[in-house]
Amino acid sequence: MKYRQDCRVNIARLKEKLASEDIDDIYDALIDIGKTDCYELMEDVRRFLQHLEPDLQRAAIMVLGIYWAVPDFKHELVPLMSKDVDDDVRATALINWVGYYAGTKDPAVLLRLNDLLRDKTEDIFVRMEALRGLFRVAQSGIDDTLMRQLERAPSYAEFESLIPWELVDKLIEKAS
Incomplete structure (x- = not known):
């Protein structure tokens, strides 16, 4: 349950990282999201499936397909x-x-x-x-x-x- 509470506390921080201009920050945020059960951010993650940066597309695929197995x-x-x-x-x-x-x-x-x-x-x-x-x-x-x-x-x-x-x-x- 503690992990879930950490997710709620960190949603604002994760959303902020997703809005960053730094590809590495965004990538890290996506992977962090995947390691939690922050399903509230699923649409935020899906957005990166169409991103121009292949590494961010790959990270979004990994979150939805591997970490969460949607x-x-x-x-x-x-x-x-x-x-x-x-x-x-x-x-x-x-x-x-x-x-x-x-x-x-x-x-x-x-x-x-x-x-x-x-x-x-x-x-x-x-x-x-x-x-x-x-x-x-x-x-x-x-x-x-x-x-x-x-x-x-x-x-x-x-x-x-x-x-x-x-x-x-x-x-x-x-x-x-």
């Missing part, structure tokens, strides 16, 4: 995964979106992740998170060594060659 937020993540959004924001949105479907084996989600993974015009980190997401949604073990290799791939061709396409095909076949 159930309907999974639908708000979909537009944040479009190609006209910053790649880091897209990857963060994708990671959070997958979190809502982890272990569900949802065929529509698996197919969407497969499309992202196979899109060679897609950002390499978005593709990597799509692969990781496929494993998480399909409840198939993630090979941490493989994921580290993908993260360190020196070229796009090397990244492409490391993807376990046979396994991906099997996961998608099961989903269909």
Whole structure:
């Protein structure tokens, strides 16, 4: 209960930090909000989903998707995964979106992740998170060594060659 009382006491201070010109102050305020249950500030946090600063968008995604796990937020993540959004924001949105479907084996989600993974015009980190997401949604073990290799791939061709396409095909076949 004390944590909740601290939230009420700090709402004015947090709102003041959100109104700051300093990106770091705003980012810190968003993360502080996420660590509390200051749901009164949910709309204030949502405002940053459309902010021009990608780090603030990512912080807002983390608050709503990870810290608070707002159930309907999974639908708000979909537009944040479009190609006209910053790649880091897209990857963060994708990671959070997958979190809502982890272990569900949802065929529509698996197919969407497969499309992202196979899109060679897609950002390499978005593709990597799509692969990781496929494993998480399909409840198939993630090979941490493989994921580290993908993260360190020196070229796009090397990244492409490391993807376990046979396994991906099997996961998608099961989903269909």
